[in-house]
Amino acid sequence: MRVVLSWLKEYVDLDGVAVETLVERWTQAGLEVEGVERIGDWWDRERLLVGAVTAVHPHPNADRLVLADVDYGAGAPHRVVTGAPNLLPLREAGALDRPLKVVFAREGVELFDGHAAGWHKVVLKGRPVRGVMSDAMVCSAKEIGLSDDHEGILILDDGAPVGRPLADVLGDVVVEVAITANMARAMNVVGLARETAAILDRPLRGVDPATGAPLGGAGAEGRGAPRAAGSTPPPAPAATAVVADDAGDLCAVAIEAPDLCPRYTARLVRDVRLGPSPEWLRRRLTLAGMRPIKNVVDVTNYAMLEWGEPLHAFDHDKLVARAGGGVPRIVVRRAAPGERMTTLDGVDRALDGDTLLIADAAGPVAIAGIMGGADTEVDDGTRHVLLEAAAFDFINVRRTSRMLKLTSESAARFGRGVHPALAETGAARAAALLSELAGGRAVGTVADAYPRPPAPVLVTLPLRDIRRTLGVEVPVDAVLGILERLAFDLTHHVDGATGAITAVEAVVPPHRMDVALPVDLIEEVARVYGYDRLPGTRMADPLPPQRDNPTWEVDEAVRDALVAAGLQEAISYRLVAPRAEARLVPGAGDADAGGTPEHVTLRNPISPERAALRRSILTGLLEATAGNLRFRDRVALFELGRVFHPRPGEALPDEPRRLGVVLTGAAEAAGWRTGGGRKLDFYDAKGAVERVLAALEVDAAWSPGRHASFHPGRTAEVRSGDAVLGHVGELHPLVRRQWGLGDDPVAAADLDLDALERAAGRVRPFRPFSVYPAMLRDLAVVVDEAVAAADVEAAIRRAGGALLADVVLFDVYRGAQVGAGKKSLAWSLTLQAPDKTLEGKVADGARARIVKALERELGAAAR
Numbered sequence: 001m002r003v004v005l006s007w008l009k010e011y012v013d014l015d016g017v018a019v020e021t022l023v024e025r026w027t028q029a030g031l032e033v034e035g036v037e038r039i040g041d042w043w044d045r046e047r048l049l050v051g052a053v054t055a056v057h058p059h060p061n062a063d064r065l066v067l068a069d070v071d072y073g074a075g076a077p078h079r080v081v082t083g084a085p086n087l088l089p090l091r092e093a094g095a096l097d098r099p100l101k102v103v104f105a106r107e108g109v110e111l112f113d114g115h116a117a118g119w120h121k122v123v124l125k126g127r128p129v130r131g132v133m134s135d136a137m138v139c140s141a142k143e144i145g146l147s148d149d150h151e152g153i154l155i156l157d158d159g160a161p162v163g164r165p166l167a168d169v170l171g172d173v174v175v176e177v178a179i180t181a182n183m184a185r186a187m188n189v190v191g192l193a194r195e196t197a198a199i200l201d202r203p204l205r206g207v208d209p210a211t212g213a214p215l216g217g218a219g220a221e222g223r224g225a226p227r228a229a230g231s232t233p234p235p236a237p238a239a240t241a242v243v244a245d246d247a248g249d250l251c252a253v254a255i256e257a258p259d260l261c262p263r264y265t266a267r268l269v270r271d272v273r274l275g276p277s278p279e280w281l282r283r284r285l286t287l288a289g290m291r292p293i294k295n296v297v298d299v300t301n302y303a304m305l306e307w308g309e310p311l312h313a314f315d316h317d318k319l320v321a322r323a324g325g326g327v328p329r330i331v332v333r334r335a336a337p338g339e340r341m342t343t344l345d346g347v348d349r350a351l352d353g354d355t356l357l358i359a360d361a362a363g364p365v366a367i368a369g370i371m372g373g374a375d376t377e378v379d380d381g382t383r384h385v386l387l388e389a390a391a392f393d394f395i396n397v398r399r400t401s402r403m404l405k406l407t408s409e410s411a412a413r414f415g416r417g418v419h420p421a422l423a424e425t426g427a428a429r430a431a432a433l434l435s436e437l438a439g440g441r442a443v444g445t446v447a448d449a450y451p452r453p454p455a456p457v458l459v460t461l462p463l464r465d466i467r468r469t470l471g472v473e474v475p476v477d478a479v480l481g482i483l484e485r486l487a488f489d490l491t492h493h494v495d496g497a498t499g500a501i502t503a504v505e506a507v508v509p510p511h512r513m514d515v516a517l518p519v520d521l522i523e524e525v526a527r528v529y530g531y532d533r534l535p536g537t538r539m540a541d542p543l544p545p546q547r548d549n550p551t552w553e554v555d556e557a558v559r560d561a562l563v564a565a566g567l568q569e570a571i572s573y574r575l576v577a578p579r580a581e582a583r584l585v586p587g588a589g590d591a592d593a594g595g596t597p598e599h600v601t602l603r604n605p606i607s608p609e610r611a612a613l614r615r616s617i618l619t620g621l622l623e624a625t626a627g628n629l630r631f632r633d634r635v636a637l638f639e640l641g642r643v644f645h646p647r648p649g650e651a652l653p654d655e656p657r658r659l660g661v662v663l664t665g666a667a668e669a670a671g672w673r674t675g676g677g678r679k680l681d682f683y684d685a686k687g688a689v690e691r692v693l694a695a696l697e698v699d700a701a702w703s704p705g706r707h708a709s710f711h712p713g714r715t716a717e718v719r720s721g722d723a724v725l726g727h728v729g730e731l732h733p734l735v736r737r738q739w740g741l742g743d744d745p746v747a748a749a750d751l752d753l754d755a756l757e758r759a760a761g762r763v764r765p766f767r768p769f770s771v772y773p774a775m776l777r778d779l780a781v782v783v784d785e786a787v788a789a790a791d792v793e794a795a796i797r798r799a800g801g802a803l804l805a806d807v808v809l810f811d812v813y814r815g816a817q818v819g820a821g822k823k824s825l826a827w828s829l830t831l832q833a834p835d836k837t838l839e840g841k842v843a844d845g846a847r848a849r850i851v852k853a854l855e856r857e858l859g860a861a862a863r
Contacts, residue, residue, distance in 0.1 A: 001187055002289045005173040007306075011193035013202045019173055022196070029199050029527045031186060032178035039287065040171035043144065044109045047124075048166045049073070050156065051104030051138065056090040061130040066091045068138060072104045073163020081134035086152035101156035103139040103166055114143045114150040146170070147286050157279050174287050184416035185511045188308030194511075198485035198528055249327045251319070251386060253447045256333040260356045261368060262454070263420035264332050264390040266447040267427045268316060272296055272385050272440040274378070281437070290409070296378050296385055299433040301409070308511070309389055309418060309426025310410035312358075312366055316384035318376045322362040331359050332368065332390075332449075342374045343367065343406065355400050356392060369397040369414035370406055385434065389427035391420035399604055420450065421510035457508035460493075461518045463501065469522050472534050476501055482528045483521065487512070551657075554696065554757045555640055558659060561695040565688045567636045567661065572620020574641065575602070575610035581619050584709045586734035600644045600653050613644035613653070617660035618709060618750060622739045625662050629742060634665035636680070638688075640753060657753035659726070661688055664746040682714055682730050685747035689718065689728050692751075696760035700725060702790050707750060709735050718751070720759040726751030767834075774805060774832035775843040779850065781825055781860040782818045792825055792858060799853035803838070803846050806830040824863055 005022075008014070014022065023033045051072040059065035059081065066087050069077035090096070105111060105124055113120045126135025141149040144166070160169050179187045186192045197204040253266050274294050276282070281302060282292040288305055292298050300311040319328035335351035341364040342348045349367075351357070356368035366372040369392040378385060391414075398415040401407055427446065434440035467473050480501075483490055489507035494500065508515045515521065526534065559569060578599050598615065605611040614620065621637055628635045638661045645654040663680040686702075693700050698720055705717025710729030718725040731746040783792060789809055796807050811826035818824045829850070831843045854860035 001177050001179050002287065003175045003177055003189070003192060004284055004287045005175065007189050007284055007288075008193055008196065011190055011205050012197045012200075013205060014196070014200075017200065017202075019175075022200075023175060025199050026175075026177070026196075028531060029195065030180075030183060031195070032180060033175060034178050035176040037174040037176070038171075039146070039174060040144075040167040042110075043165070043167045043171070045165040045167055047106040047109035048139075048144070049104050049106070050160045050162055050164045050166060050169055051078075051102050052099040052162045053087070053096065053102055053138065054099045055095045056087055056093050058091045059130060059132065061132070064088065065130060067132065070102065070104050070136070070138060071099070071162055072106075078104075078136055079134075080136045080138060081129040081132050082138055082153065084138065084140070084153040086155070087138075098158075101158060101160040101162070103144055103154050103156070103170075105137050105139050105143075107135045111139065111143045112145055114140050119145070141286075144170075146283065155279055170283070172287060179416075181416060182514055184413070185308070185514070187413055187416065188304070189306045191308050191511060194487060198482065201481070201485065204485075250443065251316070251328050251330065251447060253330040253449050254332070255449045255451060256331055257356060258451045260334075260393040260396050261332045262391050262393075262452055263423050263448070263450045264330075264388070265423045265427055265449070266330060267387045267389070267431055268443045269385045269387060269431055269434045269440040270443050271383060272434055272438040274380055274382055274438070278437060294378070294380075295438045296382065296434065299430050299437060300387070303426050303430040303433065304409065304413070307422065307426045307429055308413060309422040310369065310413050311426055311430050312372050312388040312410070313378050314365065314372070314376045314386040314388065315378050315382045316386045317382070319360060319365070319386065322360055322365075322375070328360055328386075330365070330388075333357055333359055335364070339364065341367070343371045344374055344377055345371070345406075346374065347406075349404055349406070352403065354396065355403075356396055358388065367400065367404070367406070368392050370401055370404070370411045371408050385440065387427050387430055387434075389423040389430075391418050391423055394418075402604070402606055417513050419510040419513055420453065424448070457516060458505055459508060459515065459518060459521055460503055460505045461521045462503045465518060466522055466525060469519065470526055470534055471537055474525060474529055478529060479525055480504070482525050486524055486528070488521075550757060550760075554753065554760055557695045557760075558640060558692050558753070558756075561691040562638045562661070562688060565691050567638045567663075567688060570621060570624050570637045570639045571641075572624060572639060573610060574614055574644075575605070576612060576614045576619050577609045578612050580609075580623065581612075581615055583738040584616055584618060584622075584735060586709075586732045586738075598646065600646055615643055615645060616709075616750070617641055617643055617658035618662070618748060621660045621662045621748075622741070625664060625746070626740050629664070632665070634667075634680070636663050636665075637661070659692070659749070659751040659753050659756070661685055661728075661749035661751075662746065663688070663748070664741065664744050679744050680747055681745055682716075682728065682747050685728050685749050686716065689726075689749050689751065692756070693718075696756060698725070698756065698759045700759075701794075704788060705729075709750075710748065720755070723755050723759060724752070725755050725759065770805075770832050770834045772833055772835075772837050774830050775838050775840070777829045777831060777843055777847045779827045779829055779847060780811075780863040781827075781851070781854050782822050782863055783825065783854075783858055783860045785814075785821050785823055787858055787860075789825055792854065792860070793827075795854055795857050796827060796829070796850050799850040800829070800831070800846060803831045803833060803842075804829065804850075805832040818863075 005014070005019070019036060023036060027033050049072045051070040053068045054071050054077055055069040057067040059067055065081055065083045068080050068082055068087060070080055071077045107124055107126050109124050110121050111124060113122045124137060126133065138153045140152065141147045141154045143150070144154070146154070156169070186195050193204060196202070250268050251266055253264055255261050255264055274296055277292055277295045277298040281298055285292050285298060285301060290301050290305070296313050300313050304310045322328065334353055335355040335357050337353060339351045340348055341351065357364045358366035358368055364373055365376045368390070394415055394417040397411055401411045401415060424446070431442045435442060463476060463479065466479065480490060483504065483506060487509040491505040492501045493503040493505065495502050506521060515524070563569070599612040601612045617639055621639055624637060625635045638659065640657065640659050642655045643658050645656070647654055663684050665680055666677045667680045667684060668677045701719045702716050703719065705715050705727050706712060707715050707727040707729055709732060710727060711732050715727055715729030717727055726749060728749040731748050736746050781792070793807060793809065797804060800807070807830070808828045809825060810828050813824040829847065831838060831846055851862045
């Protein structure tokens with residue numbers, strides 16, 4: 001939300017408060033300030049002034065230019081040449097009966113170039129224009145940086161003082177505030193003024209929305225006289241109501257879905273004259289981030305920004321025409337199956353049964369709380385305006401906005417919650433502005449369908465709870481002052497013996513829909529009193545013993561191992577599109593986006609791309625890999641997280657923890673020594689997993705395996721005992737193509753973190769290191785192509801016994817020397833005795849035993 005400080009100052013006294021101080025106090029009180037923009041701080045105070053065009057004459061040499069005489073307080077008017085479209089109609093006017101206040105720029109001033117795209121500054125220099133010298137100019141809004149409007153010069157209000165620096169007249173400060181869900185009450189000028197007055201302990205100014213008269217005391221605006229605790233609300237209006245005047249009924253309204261619309265009001269304003277809004281209103285809307293359109297629409301937006309009540313203006317004559325010339329009847333109802341409507345943005349939209357509509361006998365005229373319909377919009381021919389002010393269920397508004405992919409300023413406010421009591425205030429303010437700015441005339445009564453007014457919310461706060469919660473004694477007077485400044489009506493509970501106030505009963509004002517419990521009031525006291533005033537207190541007791549957290553320890557060990565191996569951790573969405581997960585299977589392509597029984601799906605997804613919980617940890621990693629490959633030639637990512645598998649007949653799914661690894665691209669940077677460099681492959685992924693296994697001290701065995709996403713001949717299964725820890729392999733070429741991952745091989749791993757945790761950290765007996773030298777022997781054996789190297793290694797370790805300290809495969813050969821269907825595996829054996837120096841004949845004997853074991857068990861032959 002963009003907060004215009006000059007607007008805010010109309011409601012709260014900020015005299016003597018620096019912007020920096022205000023921003024700091026807002027931040028301490030829970031408002032997230034994102035930035036401060038100072039409007040006009042770069043304007044030259046000597047060369048950019050308020051001027052008055054006193055006369056307009058034709059240019060002697062050009063039909064599309066005029067000569068304007070501008071009084072800027074220097075005595076004689078200054079003549080400038082201009083082609084402003086809004087001055088051309090006055091080219092024959094001569095002296096003006098009513099001078100036009102404008103922005104006057106003198107030679108040497110720095111301005112934005114109004115004719116160039118973007119924002120480029122230029123220095124104004126005098127030059128002849130079609131034979132007439134011009135060393136000054138009158139400026140458009142773009143040229144002084146107020147907006148991108150360059151369709152004519154900026155016309156100021158008649159009250160702008162001639163000769164004053166423009167910075168004194170149009171200069172302002174705009175503060176960008178992020179309105180969080182718990183601060184929805186501050187999403188308007190009056191609401192923010194209430195907060196500011198309470199935080200700074202400053203008087204709250206204001207005007208009655210209907211009459212413009214000053215409001216009552218601080219904190220009492222728009223709430224009427226204080227109501228005694230426990231008093232009952234006035235009788236509830238019916239669910240139907242009528243706008244009428246002396247001539248008869250003008251419009252009827254009815255609520256058929258009171259659970260989604262607690263209140264709906266309609267107010268008729270006759271004989272409005274559509275046209276541009278005055279400059280002050282256009283400027284405020286622009287600074288607040290809204291585009292001025294026409295006075296009627298601008299007024300509804302202005303009242304919404306000021307009071308927080310979204311409004312909509314219908315063309316009443318169009319409603320009458322849709323009613324066949326009779327009295328229009330507005331109905332708030334749910335959409336019928338298959339119903340459609342065209343909204344103000346020109347889009348024809350399909351509606352579902354949960355969409356709340358504003359409709360008449362001919363069909364929908366608005367989507368409740370979000371956007372009006374094109375058939376009843378206000379246009380240049382509008383004479384009578386029907387103002388809608390209502391309250392809608394915030395959950396329904398948010399759901400409908402997401403479902404239709406339709407956002408608006410109205411939906412942003414209704415989606416956070418707007419109390420029904422604001423409807424009357426917002427409509428009254430808009431009607432008063434339409435009367436003032438558009439010549440309108442509010443007619444008859446207000447139709448107010450309000451079938452279920454909420455009862456007042458009463459909260460009792462024992463004052464002793466404040467100290468118990470905050471740890472500091474806040475003076476009673478300070479507590480009462482803070483709550484009263486925040487517009488809570490208080491009833492004091494007094495101790496009969498001491499006369500001290502022991503508790504307060506607070507009537508929660510309508511705009512504080514977030515307050516329901518005593519702790520809510522304590523929070524209000526704390527944030528206004530100042531969190532910085534709450535002392536830090538050391539713990540008096542020793543820290544309790546910390547319990548082991550093996551899951552966290554395993555996760556951290558895995559992270560450390562993979563980061564040390566050169567990988568980067570990714571954190572992807574758990575919500576995915578089922579069609580994306582379908583691409584993990586070769587040849588599956590795009591599956592039905594609506595989801596399958598194998599996925600846990602959301603009933604109300606934020607988008608189709610986030611419609612289900614992921615089943616595989618690889619989904620997000622491959623999505624991230626595809627994105628990164630557009631900008632770099634190497635990707636090495638890993639992720640730890642949960643996946644979600646539905647359980648038949650169970651409400652909740654299984655949520656196993658998984659570890660995913662994806663590697664692709666160059667293994668090392670290209671250089672003059674390495675050339676293009678090799679590509680990352682299966683063995684790099686295997687090495688990364690081996691680092692993880694070593695970090696967790698897991699004894700694992702490798703064997704050929706199968707994985708739905710991996711190449712069937714290039715996949716290994718990792719086991720620890722009987723437990724499958726996961727798979728390492730190369731992504732199937734079809735899967736690689738379905739994800740758009742290029743032509744380089746993609747190595748990946750998909751491991752079960754829960755199984756790794758169970759296998760990790762087993763207690764092993766310590767075997768002392770041998771202090772005696774080791775002996776090395778090489779062994780090359782020829783085996784059938786189908787024999788796995790892991791089986792050969794296992795046989796070597798069994799035969800080597802206690803003397804075999806290590807075995808490493810260092811060469812694989814296939815060729816004519818070993819024959820077809822055969823391969824040669826060359827091993828390096830490390831032999832070492834724990835208690836003596838090994839003799840050569842003993843090492844040779846151990847090698848011979850290994851050869852015989854390989855011949856016997858695997859049919860191997862020594863080379």
